[in-house]
Amino acid sequence: MGTRQSRPWIVSDELWSLIEPLLPEPAPKLAEGRPRVPDRQALCGILFVLHTGIQWEYLPQELGFGSGMTCWRRLAAWNEARVWDQLHLVLLRKLRAAEKLDWSRAVIDSSHVRAGSAGPKSGPSPVDRARPGSKHHVVTDAQGIPLAVSLTGGNRNDVTQLLPLIDKIPAVGGVVGRPRRRPGALLADRGYDHDKYRRLLWTRGIRPVIAERGQPHGSGLGVFRWVVERTIAWLHGFRRIRIRWERRDDIHEAFLGLATCLITQRHVERLC
Template sequence: MGKRQSRPWIVSDELWALIEPLLPEPAPKLVEGRPRVPDRQALCGILFVLHTGIQWEYLPQELGFGSGMTCWRRLAAWNEAGVWDQLHVLLLEKLRSKNQLDWSRAVIDSSHVRAARRGPKSGPSPVDRARPGSKHHLIVDGQGIPLAVSLTGGNRNDITQLMPLLDKIPAVAGQVGRPRRRPDALLADRGYDHDKYRRLLWQRGIRPVIAKRGEPHGTGLGIFRYVVERTIAWLHGFRRLRIRWERRDDIHEAFLGLAVCLITHRHVQRLC
Protein backbone atom coordinates (compact mmCIF):
# COMPACT_ATOMS: atom_id res chain seq x y z
CA MET A 1 0.00 0.00 0.00
CA GLY A 2 2.98 2.30 -0.26
CA LYS A 3 5.09 3.96 2.40
CA ARG A 4 3.26 4.70 5.65
CA GLN A 5 3.77 8.01 7.40
CA SER A 6 5.64 7.85 10.72
CA ARG A 7 2.72 9.39 12.63
CA PRO A 8 -0.36 7.83 11.02
CA TRP A 9 -2.74 9.52 13.48
CA ILE A 10 -2.04 12.93 11.91
CA VAL A 11 -4.98 13.87 9.66
CA SER A 12 -3.75 15.12 6.29
CA ASP A 13 -5.29 18.21 4.70
CA GLU A 14 -6.60 16.03 1.87
CA LEU A 15 -8.38 13.60 4.20
CA TRP A 16 -9.71 16.37 6.43
CA ALA A 17 -11.19 18.14 3.39
CA LEU A 18 -13.27 15.00 2.76
CA ILE A 19 -14.30 14.42 6.38
CA GLU A 20 -15.05 17.93 7.65
CA PRO A 21 -18.19 18.55 5.50
CA LEU A 22 -19.66 15.26 6.74
CA LEU A 23 -19.42 16.06 10.46
CA PRO A 24 -22.64 17.03 12.26
CA GLU A 25 -23.00 20.50 13.77
CA PRO A 26 -21.93 20.45 17.43
CA ALA A 27 -24.68 20.94 20.00
CA PRO A 28 -24.59 24.40 21.62
CA LYS A 29 -22.90 24.51 25.01
CA LEU A 30 -25.38 25.20 27.82
CA VAL A 31 -22.72 26.11 30.35
CA GLU A 32 -19.63 28.20 29.71
CA GLY A 33 -16.38 26.42 30.42
CA ARG A 34 -13.30 25.26 28.63
CA PRO A 35 -13.37 25.84 24.86
CA ARG A 36 -14.46 22.92 22.71
CA VAL A 37 -11.65 20.73 21.40
CA PRO A 38 -11.50 21.24 17.61
CA ASP A 39 -12.89 18.31 15.63
CA ARG A 40 -9.64 17.77 13.73
CA GLN A 41 -7.66 17.39 16.96
CA ALA A 42 -10.26 15.00 18.37
CA LEU A 43 -10.05 12.93 15.18
CA CYS A 44 -6.28 12.73 15.60
CA GLY A 45 -6.88 11.38 19.12
CA ILE A 46 -9.31 8.77 17.78
CA LEU A 47 -6.78 7.71 15.15
CA PHE A 48 -4.08 7.49 17.84
CA VAL A 49 -6.25 5.01 19.77
CA LEU A 50 -7.09 3.07 16.58
CA HIS A 51 -3.44 2.76 15.50
CA THR A 52 -1.80 2.13 18.88
CA GLY A 53 -4.55 0.24 20.72
CA ILE A 54 -4.03 2.44 23.80
CA GLN A 55 -6.89 2.73 26.30
CA TRP A 56 -8.86 5.99 26.17
CA GLU A 57 -7.82 7.08 29.66
CA TYR A 58 -4.14 6.91 28.69
CA LEU A 59 -4.44 9.13 25.61
CA PRO A 60 -1.41 11.49 25.81
CA GLN A 61 -2.69 14.96 26.74
CA GLU A 62 0.54 16.61 25.61
CA LEU A 63 -0.26 15.78 21.98
CA GLY A 64 -3.28 18.10 22.07
CA PHE A 65 -5.99 15.55 21.34
CA GLY A 66 -8.23 16.49 24.23
CA SER A 67 -9.27 13.96 26.85
CA GLY A 68 -10.00 10.34 26.06
CA MET A 69 -13.64 10.90 27.03
CA THR A 70 -13.90 13.83 24.61
CA CYS A 71 -12.55 11.71 21.74
CA TRP A 72 -14.79 8.77 22.73
CA ARG A 73 -17.90 10.98 22.70
CA ARG A 74 -16.92 12.47 19.35
CA LEU A 75 -16.39 8.99 17.84
CA ALA A 76 -19.79 7.80 19.10
CA ALA A 77 -21.58 10.92 17.80
CA TRP A 78 -19.94 10.76 14.39
CA ASN A 79 -20.68 7.07 14.03
CA GLU A 80 -24.33 7.65 14.96
CA ALA A 81 -24.48 10.40 12.30
CA GLY A 82 -23.22 7.93 9.68
CA VAL A 83 -20.01 9.85 8.97
CA TRP A 84 -17.89 6.76 8.21
CA ASP A 85 -20.56 5.23 5.95
CA GLN A 86 -20.79 8.49 3.99
CA LEU A 87 -17.02 8.83 3.75
CA HIS A 88 -16.67 5.24 2.53
CA VAL A 89 -19.19 5.83 -0.27
CA LEU A 90 -17.42 9.05 -1.25
CA LEU A 91 -14.09 7.20 -1.50
CA LEU A 92 -15.60 4.30 -3.47
CA GLU A 93 -17.12 6.79 -5.92
CA LYS A 94 -13.71 8.38 -6.45
CA LEU A 95 -12.32 4.94 -7.27
CA ARG A 96 -15.19 4.04 -9.59
CA SER A 97 -14.90 7.34 -11.45
CA LYS A 98 -11.35 6.25 -12.38
CA ASN A 99 -12.40 2.66 -13.23
CA GLN A 100 -10.51 1.40 -10.19
CA LEU A 101 -13.21 -0.86 -8.72
CA ASP A 102 -13.18 -4.46 -9.93
CA TRP A 103 -16.83 -5.54 -10.05
CA SER A 104 -16.04 -8.75 -11.96
CA ARG A 105 -15.88 -10.54 -8.62
CA ALA A 106 -16.18 -9.90 -4.91
CA VAL A 107 -14.65 -12.03 -2.16
CA ILE A 108 -16.07 -12.65 1.32
CA ASP A 109 -14.45 -13.94 4.51
CA SER A 110 -14.39 -13.42 8.27
CA SER A 111 -11.93 -13.34 11.15
CA HIS A 112 -12.26 -14.00 14.89
CA VAL A 113 -11.14 -11.47 17.48
CA ARG A 114 -11.08 -11.98 21.23
CA ALA A 115 -13.46 -9.83 23.27
CA ALA A 116 -12.03 -8.46 26.51
CA ARG A 117 -15.52 -8.30 27.99
CA ARG A 118 -18.96 -9.60 27.14
CA GLY A 119 -21.35 -7.32 25.31
CA PRO A 120 -23.73 -7.09 22.35
CA LYS A 121 -22.44 -8.94 19.27
CA SER A 122 -20.05 -11.08 21.26
CA GLY A 123 -20.36 -14.77 21.98
CA PRO A 124 -18.45 -17.94 22.90
CA SER A 125 -15.75 -18.37 20.28
CA PRO A 126 -15.43 -21.90 18.84
CA VAL A 127 -11.75 -21.24 18.06
CA ASP A 128 -10.79 -19.86 21.50
CA ARG A 129 -12.11 -22.38 24.05
CA ALA A 130 -15.55 -20.70 24.13
CA ARG A 131 -14.11 -17.47 25.50
CA PRO A 132 -15.99 -14.28 24.57
CA GLY A 133 -15.23 -13.25 21.01
CA SER A 134 -16.54 -11.42 17.98
CA LYS A 135 -16.20 -11.82 14.24
CA HIS A 136 -15.29 -9.26 11.61
CA HIS A 137 -17.06 -10.10 8.35
CA LEU A 138 -15.66 -8.45 5.23
CA ILE A 139 -16.51 -8.34 1.53
CA VAL A 140 -14.04 -6.82 -0.93
CA ASP A 141 -13.82 -6.22 -4.66
CA GLY A 142 -11.51 -8.23 -6.90
CA GLN A 143 -8.49 -6.18 -5.78
CA GLY A 144 -9.24 -6.29 -2.06
CA ILE A 145 -10.84 -2.84 -1.74
CA PRO A 146 -13.37 -3.04 1.15
CA LEU A 147 -16.98 -2.88 0.03
CA ALA A 148 -18.69 -3.64 3.36
CA VAL A 149 -17.85 -4.81 6.86
CA SER A 150 -19.93 -6.07 9.78
CA LEU A 151 -19.59 -7.30 13.36
CA THR A 152 -21.23 -10.35 14.94
CA GLY A 153 -20.73 -12.64 17.90
CA GLY A 154 -17.88 -15.10 17.65
CA ASN A 155 -20.32 -18.03 17.55
CA ARG A 156 -22.23 -16.85 14.47
CA ASN A 157 -21.90 -19.04 11.40
CA ASP A 158 -20.23 -17.26 8.49
CA ILE A 159 -22.94 -18.26 6.03
CA THR A 160 -25.63 -16.41 8.00
CA GLN A 161 -23.84 -13.15 7.15
CA LEU A 162 -23.45 -13.74 3.42
CA MET A 163 -26.68 -12.04 2.29
CA PRO A 164 -26.70 -9.28 4.98
CA LEU A 165 -23.13 -8.32 4.05
CA LEU A 166 -23.94 -8.37 0.36
CA ASP A 167 -26.95 -6.12 1.06
CA LYS A 168 -24.67 -3.76 2.96
CA ILE A 169 -22.61 -2.91 -0.13
CA PRO A 170 -23.59 0.70 -0.91
CA ALA A 171 -24.78 1.91 -4.29
CA VAL A 172 -21.66 3.43 -5.84
CA ALA A 173 -22.03 6.18 -8.42
CA GLY A 174 -19.07 7.88 -10.11
CA GLN A 175 -19.86 6.96 -13.72
CA VAL A 176 -22.61 7.69 -16.21
CA GLY A 177 -25.58 5.43 -15.62
CA ARG A 178 -27.03 3.76 -12.57
CA PRO A 179 -24.95 3.37 -9.40
CA ARG A 180 -23.54 -0.12 -9.00
CA ARG A 181 -23.67 -2.35 -5.93
CA ARG A 182 -23.61 -5.93 -7.24
CA PRO A 183 -20.50 -7.86 -8.34
CA ASP A 184 -20.69 -10.28 -11.25
CA ALA A 185 -19.47 -13.18 -9.10
CA LEU A 186 -18.94 -13.91 -5.40
CA LEU A 187 -16.01 -16.05 -4.24
CA ALA A 188 -16.02 -17.77 -0.85
CA ASP A 189 -14.45 -20.69 1.00
CA ARG A 190 -16.12 -23.88 2.28
CA GLY A 191 -17.70 -22.08 5.23
CA TYR A 192 -20.23 -20.63 2.80
CA ASP A 193 -21.04 -23.91 1.05
CA HIS A 194 -24.84 -24.25 0.91
CA ASP A 195 -27.10 -24.71 -2.11
CA LYS A 196 -29.74 -22.35 -0.68
CA TYR A 197 -27.31 -19.45 -0.78
CA ARG A 198 -26.11 -20.38 -4.25
CA ARG A 199 -29.70 -20.08 -5.42
CA LEU A 200 -30.13 -16.74 -3.66
CA LEU A 201 -27.02 -15.41 -5.38
CA TRP A 202 -28.16 -16.60 -8.79
CA GLN A 203 -31.52 -14.88 -8.20
CA ARG A 204 -29.64 -11.60 -7.79
CA GLY A 205 -27.66 -12.13 -10.94
CA ILE A 206 -24.47 -13.00 -9.03
CA ARG A 207 -22.51 -16.11 -9.99
CA PRO A 208 -21.53 -18.11 -6.87
CA VAL A 209 -17.98 -19.45 -6.85
CA ILE A 210 -17.94 -21.27 -3.52
CA ALA A 211 -15.64 -24.13 -2.56
CA LYS A 212 -17.44 -27.37 -1.74
CA ARG A 213 -16.93 -29.31 1.47
CA GLY A 214 -15.29 -32.69 1.10
CA GLU A 215 -13.44 -31.80 -2.07
CA PRO A 216 -9.63 -31.75 -2.02
CA HIS A 217 -7.83 -28.44 -1.71
CA GLY A 218 -6.20 -26.95 -4.76
CA THR A 219 -9.31 -25.74 -6.57
CA GLY A 220 -7.44 -22.62 -7.65
CA LEU A 221 -9.72 -20.24 -5.74
CA GLY A 222 -6.87 -19.24 -3.47
CA ILE A 223 -5.21 -17.04 -6.10
CA PHE A 224 -8.37 -14.91 -6.13
CA ARG A 225 -9.37 -15.24 -2.46
CA TYR A 226 -6.06 -14.05 -1.00
CA VAL A 227 -7.13 -10.42 -1.52
CA VAL A 228 -9.72 -10.61 1.26
CA GLU A 229 -7.24 -12.27 3.62
CA ARG A 230 -4.77 -9.47 2.88
CA THR A 231 -7.38 -6.81 3.61
CA ILE A 232 -8.31 -8.51 6.89
CA ALA A 233 -4.60 -8.38 7.76
CA TRP A 234 -4.64 -4.64 6.97
CA LEU A 235 -7.69 -4.24 9.24
CA HIS A 236 -5.90 -5.97 12.07
CA GLY A 237 -2.85 -3.83 11.42
CA PHE A 238 -4.87 -1.29 13.42
CA ARG A 239 -4.01 -2.52 16.89
CA ARG A 240 -7.35 -1.47 18.40
CA LEU A 241 -9.11 -4.01 16.17
CA ARG A 242 -7.00 -7.02 17.20
CA ILE A 243 -8.93 -7.35 20.46
CA ARG A 244 -12.43 -6.05 21.05
CA TRP A 245 -11.98 -3.89 24.14
CA GLU A 246 -15.34 -2.14 23.92
CA ARG A 247 -18.41 -3.58 25.58
CA ARG A 248 -20.58 -1.38 23.37
CA ASP A 249 -20.81 -2.85 19.89
CA ASP A 250 -21.40 0.54 18.21
CA ILE A 251 -18.01 1.84 19.37
CA HIS A 252 -16.17 -1.19 17.99
CA GLU A 253 -18.19 -0.86 14.77
CA ALA A 254 -17.17 2.81 14.62
CA PHE A 255 -13.51 1.77 14.75
CA LEU A 256 -14.18 -0.86 12.07
CA GLY A 257 -15.90 1.67 9.81
CA LEU A 258 -13.12 4.21 10.25
CA ALA A 259 -10.44 1.58 9.50
CA VAL A 260 -12.28 0.56 6.31
CA CYS A 261 -12.29 4.22 5.24
CA LEU A 262 -8.56 4.56 5.89
CA ILE A 263 -7.77 1.44 3.85
CA THR A 264 -10.00 2.65 1.01
CA HIS A 265 -8.39 6.08 1.18
CA ARG A 266 -4.96 4.50 0.65
CA HIS A 267 -6.25 3.08 -2.65
CA VAL A 268 -7.51 6.55 -3.61
CA GLN A 269 -4.12 8.06 -2.80
CA ARG A 270 -2.51 5.69 -5.28
CA LEU A 271 -4.43 7.46 -8.05
CA CYS A 272 -2.69 10.77 -7.29
Protein backbone atom coordinates in the same frame (compact mmCIF):
# COMPACT_ATOMS: atom_id res chain seq x y z
CA MET B 1 5.84 11.24 3.68
CA GLY B 2 8.12 10.33 6.57
CA THR B 3 6.01 12.35 9.01
CA ARG B 4 2.81 10.60 8.00
CA GLN B 5 4.41 7.16 8.27
CA SER B 6 5.88 7.87 11.71
CA ARG B 7 2.73 9.65 12.94
CA PRO B 8 -0.18 7.99 11.15
CA TRP B 9 -2.71 9.64 13.47
CA ILE B 10 -2.08 13.02 11.82
CA VAL B 11 -5.07 13.85 9.58
CA SER B 12 -3.92 15.02 6.16
CA ASP B 13 -5.50 18.07 4.53
CA GLU B 14 -6.84 15.86 1.75
CA LEU B 15 -8.59 13.46 4.13
CA TRP B 16 -9.90 16.26 6.33
CA SER B 17 -11.44 18.00 3.30
CA LEU B 18 -13.52 14.86 2.76
CA ILE B 19 -14.46 14.28 6.39
CA GLU B 20 -15.27 17.81 7.56
CA PRO B 21 -18.41 18.31 5.41
CA LEU B 22 -19.84 15.01 6.74
CA LEU B 23 -19.57 15.86 10.44
CA PRO B 24 -22.79 16.80 12.26
CA GLU B 25 -23.17 20.28 13.71
CA PRO B 26 -22.13 20.36 17.39
CA ALA B 27 -24.87 20.88 19.94
CA PRO B 28 -24.92 24.45 21.34
CA LYS B 29 -23.22 24.85 24.71
CA LEU B 30 -25.67 25.55 27.53
CA ALA B 31 -23.11 27.03 29.88
CA GLU B 32 -19.72 28.68 29.80
CA GLY B 33 -16.72 26.44 30.26
CA ARG B 34 -13.70 25.15 28.43
CA PRO B 35 -13.65 25.84 24.71
CA ARG B 36 -14.72 22.91 22.54
CA VAL B 37 -11.87 20.75 21.27
CA PRO B 38 -11.74 21.22 17.48
CA ASP B 39 -13.06 18.24 15.55
CA ARG B 40 -9.81 17.75 13.66
CA GLN B 41 -7.81 17.47 16.90
CA ALA B 42 -10.37 15.03 18.33
CA LEU B 43 -10.12 12.93 15.18
CA CYS B 44 -6.34 12.81 15.58
CA GLY B 45 -6.91 11.47 19.11
CA ILE B 46 -9.30 8.82 17.81
CA LEU B 47 -6.74 7.79 15.18
CA PHE B 48 -4.05 7.63 17.87
CA VAL B 49 -6.17 5.12 19.80
CA LEU B 50 -6.97 3.18 16.62
CA HIS B 51 -3.32 2.89 15.57
CA THR B 52 -1.70 2.30 18.97
CA GLY B 53 -4.45 0.43 20.84
CA ILE B 54 -3.92 2.64 23.88
CA GLN B 55 -6.72 2.94 26.45
CA TRP B 56 -8.79 6.11 26.24
CA GLU B 57 -7.78 7.33 29.69
CA TYR B 58 -4.10 7.18 28.75
CA LEU B 59 -4.43 9.34 25.64
CA PRO B 60 -1.44 11.75 25.79
CA GLN B 61 -2.79 15.20 26.67
CA GLU B 62 0.41 16.90 25.56
CA LEU B 63 -0.36 16.04 21.92
CA GLY B 64 -3.42 18.29 21.98
CA PHE B 65 -6.08 15.69 21.28
CA GLY B 66 -8.33 16.61 24.17
CA SER B 67 -9.31 14.09 26.82
CA GLY B 68 -9.96 10.46 26.09
CA MET B 69 -13.61 10.94 27.06
CA THR B 70 -13.93 13.85 24.62
CA CYS B 71 -12.56 11.73 21.78
CA TRP B 72 -14.73 8.77 22.79
CA ARG B 73 -17.88 10.91 22.75
CA ARG B 74 -16.95 12.40 19.40
CA LEU B 75 -16.39 8.92 17.92
CA ALA B 76 -19.75 7.69 19.24
CA ALA B 77 -21.59 10.76 17.90
CA TRP B 78 -19.97 10.54 14.47
CA ASN B 79 -20.70 6.85 14.23
CA GLU B 80 -24.35 7.48 15.11
CA ALA B 81 -24.44 10.09 12.33
CA ARG B 82 -23.07 7.44 9.92
CA VAL B 83 -20.05 9.57 9.08
CA TRP B 84 -17.84 6.58 8.28
CA ASP B 85 -20.47 5.00 5.99
CA GLN B 86 -20.75 8.29 4.12
CA LEU B 87 -16.99 8.73 3.89
CA HIS B 88 -16.54 5.20 2.61
CA LEU B 89 -19.08 5.85 -0.13
CA VAL B 90 -17.33 9.09 -1.12
CA LEU B 91 -14.04 7.20 -1.46
CA LEU B 92 -15.62 4.36 -3.43
CA ARG B 93 -17.15 6.89 -5.83
CA LYS B 94 -13.72 8.38 -6.44
CA LEU B 95 -12.35 4.94 -7.24
CA ARG B 96 -15.22 4.08 -9.57
CA ALA B 97 -14.93 7.43 -11.35
CA ALA B 98 -11.28 6.56 -12.01
CA GLU B 99 -12.30 3.05 -13.16
CA LYS B 100 -10.35 1.51 -10.29
CA LEU B 101 -13.15 -0.64 -8.82
CA ASP B 102 -13.24 -4.16 -10.24
CA TRP B 103 -16.85 -5.40 -10.11
CA SER B 104 -16.12 -8.59 -12.07
CA ARG B 105 -16.04 -10.51 -8.78
CA ALA B 106 -16.17 -9.92 -5.06
CA VAL B 107 -14.48 -11.98 -2.35
CA ILE B 108 -15.86 -12.66 1.13
CA ASP B 109 -14.27 -13.97 4.32
CA SER B 110 -14.28 -13.49 8.08
CA SER B 111 -11.81 -13.43 10.94
CA HIS B 112 -12.23 -14.10 14.64
CA VAL B 113 -11.06 -11.60 17.26
CA ARG B 114 -10.94 -12.12 21.00
CA ALA B 115 -13.20 -9.93 23.14
CA GLY B 116 -12.02 -8.51 26.44
CA SER B 117 -15.45 -9.17 27.95
CA ALA B 118 -18.86 -10.36 26.88
CA GLY B 119 -21.14 -7.81 25.26
CA PRO B 120 -23.50 -7.25 22.33
CA LYS B 121 -22.32 -8.97 19.14
CA SER B 122 -19.93 -11.22 21.02
CA GLY B 123 -20.30 -14.89 21.78
CA PRO B 124 -18.46 -18.03 22.88
CA SER B 125 -15.74 -18.62 20.35
CA PRO B 126 -15.53 -22.11 18.84
CA VAL B 127 -11.83 -21.53 18.13
CA ASP B 128 -10.82 -20.08 21.53
CA ARG B 129 -12.18 -22.46 24.20
CA ALA B 130 -15.58 -20.72 24.23
CA ARG B 131 -14.08 -17.47 25.46
CA PRO B 132 -15.91 -14.29 24.41
CA GLY B 133 -15.13 -13.30 20.87
CA SER B 134 -16.44 -11.52 17.80
CA LYS B 135 -16.07 -11.90 14.05
CA HIS B 136 -15.13 -9.33 11.44
CA HIS B 137 -16.86 -10.11 8.14
CA VAL B 138 -15.40 -8.48 5.03
CA VAL B 139 -16.32 -8.38 1.35
CA THR B 140 -13.96 -6.79 -1.17
CA ASP B 141 -13.80 -6.20 -4.89
CA ALA B 142 -11.50 -8.32 -7.04
CA GLN B 143 -8.46 -6.26 -5.95
CA GLY B 144 -9.15 -6.32 -2.21
CA ILE B 145 -10.73 -2.87 -1.90
CA PRO B 146 -13.23 -3.20 0.98
CA LEU B 147 -16.86 -2.86 -0.13
CA ALA B 148 -18.53 -3.66 3.21
CA VAL B 149 -17.63 -4.88 6.70
CA SER B 150 -19.72 -6.09 9.62
CA LEU B 151 -19.42 -7.32 13.20
CA THR B 152 -21.08 -10.39 14.74
CA GLY B 153 -20.63 -12.71 17.66
CA GLY B 154 -17.76 -15.16 17.44
CA ASN B 155 -20.18 -18.09 17.38
CA ARG B 156 -22.09 -16.94 14.30
CA ASN B 157 -21.82 -19.17 11.24
CA ASP B 158 -20.14 -17.43 8.32
CA VAL B 159 -22.79 -18.41 5.79
CA THR B 160 -25.54 -16.65 7.76
CA GLN B 161 -23.74 -13.36 7.17
CA LEU B 162 -23.25 -13.81 3.44
CA LEU B 163 -26.41 -12.06 2.26
CA PRO B 164 -26.46 -9.33 4.96
CA LEU B 165 -22.91 -8.38 3.96
CA ILE B 166 -23.67 -8.42 0.22
CA ASP B 167 -26.77 -6.30 0.84
CA LYS B 168 -24.65 -3.86 2.86
CA ILE B 169 -22.54 -2.96 -0.20
CA PRO B 170 -23.54 0.64 -1.02
CA ALA B 171 -24.76 1.77 -4.42
CA VAL B 172 -21.64 3.39 -5.88
CA GLY B 173 -22.00 6.11 -8.49
CA GLY B 174 -19.21 8.19 -9.96
CA VAL B 175 -19.83 7.44 -13.63
CA VAL B 176 -22.66 8.05 -16.07
CA GLY B 177 -25.49 5.59 -15.54
CA ARG B 178 -27.01 3.84 -12.59
CA PRO B 179 -24.96 3.37 -9.40
CA ARG B 180 -23.64 -0.16 -9.01
CA ARG B 181 -23.71 -2.34 -5.91
CA ARG B 182 -23.63 -5.92 -7.24
CA PRO B 183 -20.46 -7.76 -8.34
CA GLY B 184 -20.59 -10.18 -11.24
CA ALA B 185 -19.55 -13.13 -9.06
CA LEU B 186 -18.84 -13.91 -5.42
CA LEU B 187 -15.90 -16.07 -4.35
CA ALA B 188 -15.96 -17.80 -0.98
CA ASP B 189 -14.42 -20.73 0.89
CA ARG B 190 -16.11 -23.89 2.20
CA GLY B 191 -17.59 -22.05 5.16
CA TYR B 192 -20.15 -20.53 2.79
CA ASP B 193 -21.08 -23.77 1.04
CA HIS B 194 -24.88 -24.01 1.05
CA ASP B 195 -27.23 -24.50 -1.90
CA LYS B 196 -29.83 -22.15 -0.43
CA TYR B 197 -27.40 -19.24 -0.47
CA ARG B 198 -26.19 -20.11 -3.95
CA ARG B 199 -29.77 -19.80 -5.19
CA LEU B 200 -30.26 -16.51 -3.35
CA LEU B 201 -27.10 -15.10 -4.89
CA TRP B 202 -28.35 -16.06 -8.36
CA THR B 203 -31.61 -14.20 -7.67
CA ARG B 204 -29.51 -11.09 -7.00
CA GLY B 205 -27.73 -11.53 -10.31
CA ILE B 206 -24.50 -12.70 -8.67
CA ARG B 207 -22.76 -15.90 -9.80
CA PRO B 208 -21.67 -17.94 -6.75
CA VAL B 209 -18.17 -19.43 -6.90
CA ILE B 210 -17.96 -21.26 -3.58
CA ALA B 211 -15.67 -24.13 -2.65
CA GLU B 212 -17.59 -27.32 -1.79
CA ARG B 213 -17.28 -29.31 1.39
CA GLY B 214 -16.08 -32.87 1.02
CA GLN B 215 -14.04 -32.08 -2.06
CA PRO B 216 -10.26 -32.35 -2.14
CA HIS B 217 -8.39 -29.16 -1.30
CA GLY B 218 -6.96 -27.25 -4.21
CA SER B 219 -10.11 -25.70 -5.67
CA GLY B 220 -7.97 -23.00 -7.26
CA LEU B 221 -9.92 -20.19 -5.60
CA GLY B 222 -6.93 -19.26 -3.49
CA VAL B 223 -5.42 -17.51 -6.49
CA PHE B 224 -8.26 -14.98 -6.27
CA ARG B 225 -9.30 -15.19 -2.59
CA TRP B 226 -6.01 -14.04 -1.10
CA VAL B 227 -6.97 -10.39 -1.62
CA VAL B 228 -9.65 -10.49 1.10
CA GLU B 229 -7.21 -12.17 3.49
CA ARG B 230 -4.76 -9.34 2.83
CA THR B 231 -7.48 -6.76 3.53
CA ILE B 232 -8.33 -8.45 6.83
CA ALA B 233 -4.63 -8.35 7.69
CA TRP B 234 -4.64 -4.62 6.92
CA LEU B 235 -7.64 -4.16 9.24
CA HIS B 236 -5.90 -6.02 12.02
CA GLY B 237 -2.83 -3.86 11.46
CA PHE B 238 -4.77 -1.28 13.47
CA ARG B 239 -4.01 -2.40 17.01
CA ARG B 240 -7.32 -1.33 18.50
CA ILE B 241 -9.14 -3.78 16.19
CA ARG B 242 -7.00 -6.86 16.90
CA ILE B 243 -8.81 -7.40 20.20
CA ARG B 244 -12.30 -6.12 20.91
CA TRP B 245 -11.82 -4.09 24.07
CA GLU B 246 -15.12 -2.19 23.81
CA ARG B 247 -18.11 -3.79 25.43
CA ARG B 248 -20.35 -1.54 23.34
CA ASP B 249 -20.63 -2.99 19.86
CA ASP B 250 -21.24 0.41 18.23
CA ILE B 251 -17.87 1.74 19.39
CA HIS B 252 -16.01 -1.27 18.00
CA GLU B 253 -18.02 -0.94 14.78
CA ALA B 254 -17.01 2.73 14.65
CA PHE B 255 -13.33 1.75 14.79
CA LEU B 256 -13.96 -0.92 12.17
CA GLY B 257 -15.71 1.55 9.87
CA LEU B 258 -12.99 4.18 10.30
CA ALA B 259 -10.26 1.62 9.57
CA THR B 260 -12.15 0.54 6.43
CA CYS B 261 -12.17 4.17 5.26
CA LEU B 262 -8.43 4.54 5.89
CA ILE B 263 -7.68 1.42 3.85
CA THR B 264 -9.91 2.65 1.02
CA GLN B 265 -8.23 6.07 1.22
CA ARG B 266 -4.86 4.42 0.55
CA HIS B 267 -6.22 3.17 -2.78
CA VAL B 268 -7.54 6.67 -3.58
CA GLU B 269 -4.11 8.19 -2.83
CA ARG B 270 -2.60 5.98 -5.52
CA LEU B 271 -4.68 7.87 -8.10
CA CYS B 272 -2.67 11.04 -7.44
